[in-house]
Amino acid sequence: MNNPLLEKFNTPHSTAPFSKIKNEHFKPAFKEAIALAKTEIDNITNNQETPTFENTIEALDFSGYKLDRISSVFFNLNSAETNDEIQKIAQEVSPWLSEFSNDIGLNELLFERVKLIYDNQDSLELSTEQKTLLDKKYKGFTRNGANLNDSDKEQLREIDKNLSKLSLQFGENLLAETNAYELYIKDENQLDGLPDGTKEAAHLLAKQQQKEGWIITLDYPSYIPFMTYAKDRKLREEISTAFGARAFQGNKNDNQNIVLDIVKLRNERANLLGYKTHAHFVLEERMAETPEKVLSFSNELLAKAKPAAEREFKQLTEFAKKDGIEQLQKWDGAYYSEKLKKELFDLDQEALKPYFKLENVIDGVFTIAGKLFDLQFRKVNTIDKYHEEVLTYEVTNSTGDFVSVFYADFFPRKGKRNGAWMTSYKSQWKKNDDNSRPHVSIVCNFTKPTETKPSLLTFNEVTTLFHEFGHALHGMLANTTYPSLSGTSVYWDFVELPSQLLENWCYEKEALDLFAKHYETNEPIPMDLVQKIKESASFLEGIQTLRQLSFGLLDMSWHGAGGPPEAITSVKDYENKAFSETQLYPDVAENCMSTAFAHIFQGGYSSGYYSYKWAEVLDADAFEYFKETGIFNKETATKFAATILSKGGTEKPMILYKRFRGKEPNADALLKRAGLV
Numbered sequence: 001m002n003n004p005l006l007e008k009f010n011t012p013h014s015t016a017p018f019s020k021i022k023n024e025h026f027k028p029a030f031k032e033a034i035a036l037a038k039t040e041i042d043n044i045t046n047n048q049e050t051p052t053f054e055n056t057i058e059a060l061d062f063s064g065y066k067l068d069r070i071s072s073v074f075f076n077l078n079s080a081e082t083n084d085e086i087q088k089i090a091q092e093v094s095p096w097l098s099e100f101s102n103d104i105g106l107n108e109l110l111f112e113r114v115k116l117i118y119d120n121q122d123s124l125e126l127s128t129e130q131k132t133l134l135d136k137k138y139k140g141f142t143r144n145g146a147n148l149n150d151s152d153k154e155q156l157r158e159i160d161k162n163l164s165k166l167s168l169q170f171g172e173n174l175l176a177e178t179n180a181y182e183l184y185i186k187d188e189n190q191l192d193g194l195p196d197g198t199k200e201a202a203h204l205l206a207k208q209q210q211k212e213g214w215i216i217t218l219d220y221p222s223y224i225p226f227m228t229y230a231k232d233r234k235l236r237e238e239i240s241t242a243f244g245a246r247a248f249q250g251n252k253n254d255n256q257n258i259v260l261d262i263v264k265l266r267n268e269r270a271n272l273l274g275y276k277t278h279a280h281f282v283l284e285e286r287m288a289e290t291p292e293k294v295l296s297f298s299n300e301l302l303a304k305a306k307p308a309a310e311r312e313f314k315q316l317t318e319f320a321k322k323d324g325i326e327q328l329q330k331w332d333g334a335y336y337s338e339k340l341k342k343e344l345f346d347l348d349q350e351a352l353k354p355y356f357k358l359e360n361v362i363d364g365v366f367t368i369a370g371k372l373f374d375l376q377f378r379k380v381n382t383i384d385k386y387h388e389e390v391l392t393y394e395v396t397n398s399t400g401d402f403v404s405v406f407y408a409d410f411f412p413r414k415g416k417r418n419g420a421w422m423t424s425y426k427s428q429w430k431k432n433d434d435n436s437r438p439h440v441s442i443v444c445n446f447t448k449p450t451e452t453k454p455s456l457l458t459f460n461e462v463t464t465l466f467h468e469f470g471h472a473l474h475g476m477l478a479n480t481t482y483p484s485l486s487g488t489s490v491y492w493d494f495v496e497l498p499s500q501l502l503e504n505w506c507y508e509k510e511a512l513d514l515f516a517k518h519y520e521t522n523e524p525i526p527m528d529l530v531q532k533i534k535e536s537a538s539f540l541e542g543i544q545t546l547r548q549l550s551f552g553l554l555d556m557s558w559h560g561a562g563g564p565p566e567a568i569t570s571v572k573d574y575e576n577k578a579f580s581e582t583q584l585y586p587d588v589a590e591n592c593m594s595t596a597f598a599h600i601f602q603g604g605y606s607s608g609y610y611s612y613k614w615a616e617v618l619d620a621d622a623f624e625y626f627k628e629t630g631i632f633n634k635e636t637a638t639k640f641a642a643t644i645l646s647k648g649g650t651e652k653p654m655i656l657y658k659r660f661r662g663k664e665p666n667a668d669a670l671l672k673r674a675g676l677v
């Protein structure tokens with residue numbers, strides 16, 4: 001069978017031949033590409049010559065190239081243009097892929113070679129990038145136990161098995177608890193304040209159960225609007241308390257013991273591998289590097305944000321007094337914040353949309369990329385695409401050299417998952433004299449055009465486009481040798497710098513003047529509207545900051561900062577201790593955050609929650625540099641591209657950042673931007 005996935009991609013810039021690919025091509029292509037990748041690994045381990053950086057580390061990084069290309073086509077389609085058949089294939093091939101990567105991880109012959117090179121690296125003349133790659137490959141083995149003796153290896157596998165079971169159980173319990181509750185409302189007066197859409201959704205939920213009236217659940221789309229808009233304070237209290245009590249009710253879905261078991265096992269695992277705590281293990285591969293750094297960063301931000309948070313809390317309390325409320329409770333926060341915001345700003349999102357026609361915003365972001373990085377975007381129709389709505393571009397630099405292929409897929413449709421993301425179909429790398437350029441894509445779910453109106457974006461959609469485009473620039477401007485270090489392949493707490501940085505241009509007059517024009521009258525966006533957007537964006541930022549910090553500190557506390565986990569007996573007491581400096585609202589005794597903290601106990605955010613604030617500190621600090629020198633200053637932009645965007649993960653992020661900024665980042669710019677100082 002002719003399989004376009006297995007043939008050489010005979011297309012402009014070797015882009016994926018979407019129009020020729022059929023679903024039945026995927027499985028045979030995966031099979032053959034995995035076999036090919038295995039052969040490539042075997043060729044490394046069977047090589048009779050002495051292990052060298054080139055014949056082992058470099059060969060390893062360039063192995064599995066065909067498999068990578070096929071995987072990226074397949075899994076990107078599964079996100080952006082899926083169907084039942086693709087989903088079924090995904091379920092079949094995913095285990096093949098994990099088995100293949102597990103086999104590499106357990107390949108002792110391969111590790112022996114890697115270790116030999118790692119141990120002798122001082123005698124080799126390696127470049128900085130090569131050293132980073134060597135370190136990455138070596139750690140990829142040792143962080144999974146390759147250096148342990150057989151009985152410790154056995155123990156590690158046992159821990160990993162238990163940990164994945166516990167995380168799964170944690171998630172199942174939480175889901176069961178979320179689903180177990182609903183608030184059934186028969187009296188429409190109790191829905192006072194809710195927007196029509198929320199009411200309708202609540203009515204629909206009731207109807208699905210053949211009931212009259214309305215149902216509110218603990219799912220976010222139902223819970224959040226209710227807490228934000230429902231006037232009935234008693235009901236807000238009821239549902240908020242139910243939400244906070246999830247997996248903390250002493251029933252079969254209780255997560256307290258699971259939390260204690262998880263933190264113990266994570267600590268044990270870290271110790272076994274030679275790390276002091278789980279946080280030390282995680283942070284080894286982060287820009288923040290150590291728990292001490294995360295804690296000092298968090299506490300410094302806390303000290304500076306707390307007075308502002310307390311001021312805002314007082315303001316909110318005063319505001320709520322009109323309704324006869326003396327003590328603001330947790331179930332009052334969202335409701336009064338929203339009311340106060342409306343009173344202070346009365347920002348009409350609809351009034352903004354005519355200034356953000358999608359085509360204008362795209363032009364805007366391209367113009368900005370041109371002014372900053374000398375990039376040119378040319379729409380081309382010769383590049384094959386997976387859906388007619390996808391836009392395809394050729395990106396070139398000031399000398400006309402080809403930089404990247406850029407795909408943009410903007411509108412929601414059946415088969416596309418929610419949200420917005422950047423991805424790539426091919427990474428950048430260099431081999432011999434060839435600098436093979438990347439194929440970058442952004443996928444969004446923006447407001448569609450109608451018969452009478454073009455696509456007019458909300459401001460939120462505008463910042464989303466800039467955000468994803470910032471990631472895309474990281475991919476497009478990549479200029480590294482090794483594919484696994486290229487573009488956005490950077491530490492986790494560093495990857496949001498380019499994306500969040502780019503969002504800043506959305507708030508600047510100089511930038512908005514380039515594209516934010518009324519789609520009918522061509523009139524530029526009124527700056528008082530922009531000022532309002534800016535101010536409302538940092539509304540109650542002190543309280544928000546404290547809240548984010550409280551979660552980050554709780555996370556750190558569970559993973560080492562709170563002392564040895566064996567000593568912990570009460571989840572609730574332990575949590576309250578971790579929260580002691582960050583709480584504005586009175587404690588609710590029957591509520592617990594940790595038993596529902598899915599980010600860290602179910603998902604992959606353990607010892608990583610701080611990254612949200614960390615990324616904000618970074619982008620504000622970096623943008624401050626642009627503001628100091630001019631937001632379109634070529635020199636600053638060129639420096640950013642040279643020190644950060646083009647470097648990917650070739651060096652430690654703190655080193656890259658300092659090379660750009662001349663100093664380590666600090667929170668001052670963020671505090672200033674957020675109006676906290």
Ligand SMILES: [Zn+2]
Nearest residue numbers: 467471496499
């Ligand atoms: Zn992002």
